[in-house]
Amino acid sequence: MAPKILIVLTSHDQMGTSGKPTGWYLPELAHPYDAFVKAGIEMDFASPKGGHAPLDPASVELFKEDASSTSFLNEHKDLWETTRPLSELASSSPAAADKYDAIFYPGGHGPMYDLANDTTSQKLIAEFAAKGKIVAAVCHGPAAFVxxxxxxxxxxxxxxxxxxxxxxxxxxxxxFMLEDALQKASGGKYVKAAESWSENVVVSGNVITGQNPGSAHKIGEEIVKALKA
Structure with missing residues (x-):
């Protein structure tokens, strides 16, 4: 049976009180998605509120020359317009952690506001981790872990x-500052690339994290590798 991943997107579309739009970040879903499809992995999509998960418009503009991002944007809108509510997954039978082999959180600034404090998300993550399932996130996605x-x-x-x-x-x-929160939660084991924006993916047992948008392709590959191990 093909491995199956639960992908959790933010429902948050405003950056604090700034009026700036935010959401999930296009390449941080597009690149892993390509890796998952290539490996024959099945995916389901969820978000705290369900339904439409807001895409950060800045990521569309910044990655308009990125083939993976433009392809995902043009061909797969239904995936982020029809997400399942996390509450539905948390109460499902069998449990989500028994149905899926991994849970993955793309970034964008949205997760800093909702997923960092979402108790339903935290419960799901804890259940996946307890069963030794892969728990992964990239860029601001690890806000869901802190x-x-x-x-x-x-x-x-x-x-x-x-x-x-x-x-x-x-x-x-x-x-809050994500680096500081991760440093605290890990007991001082936060790892960053020697240069900002460089690819950096860290595999620590069943927890896989990536630093920034440039790490999106690599984290997809590492999740696939872990699922096939």
Whole structure:
């Protein structure tokens, strides 16, 4: 039977009180999606509210020359317009952690506002981890992990760095700094690339994290590798 991944997208579309639109980040779903399709992996899509999961318009503009991103944008809109509510998955039988082999959180700034504090999401992540299933996220996606008790303790982890947040001039709008939160949750085991925006994917047991948009392709490959191991 083909492996199956639950992909969780943000439902949040505003960056704090700035009025700036946000959501999930196009290449951070498009590139892993391509890797999953190539490997014959099945996918289901969910979000805290269900239905439409907002796509960050800035990511569409910034990655308009990226073939993977434009293809996903043009051909798969139904996937993020018809997500299942997380509450539905949390109460399903059999349990989601028994139906899926991995759970994956793409980034975008949206997860900093909703998934970081979503108790239903945290419950699902904890259940996946307890069963030894793969728990993965890229860029701001690891915000969903910081408040899951014990998940990151003693594990190497990465995510969008303070320097990268400063460079895009969005630190002032963040409810917290992701690097700091990951550093705290892991007990000082946050790992970042030598240079901002460089590819960096960290595999620590069943937890797989990527630092930034440039890590999106690699994290897809690492998840596939872990599923086939």
């Amino acid at each position: 408040n899951v008790k014990g998940l990151l303790e003693g594990k190497e982890v990465t995510g969008f760095s303070n320097a990268e947040e400063d460079q895009v001039q969005l630190s002032q709008y963040m409810p």
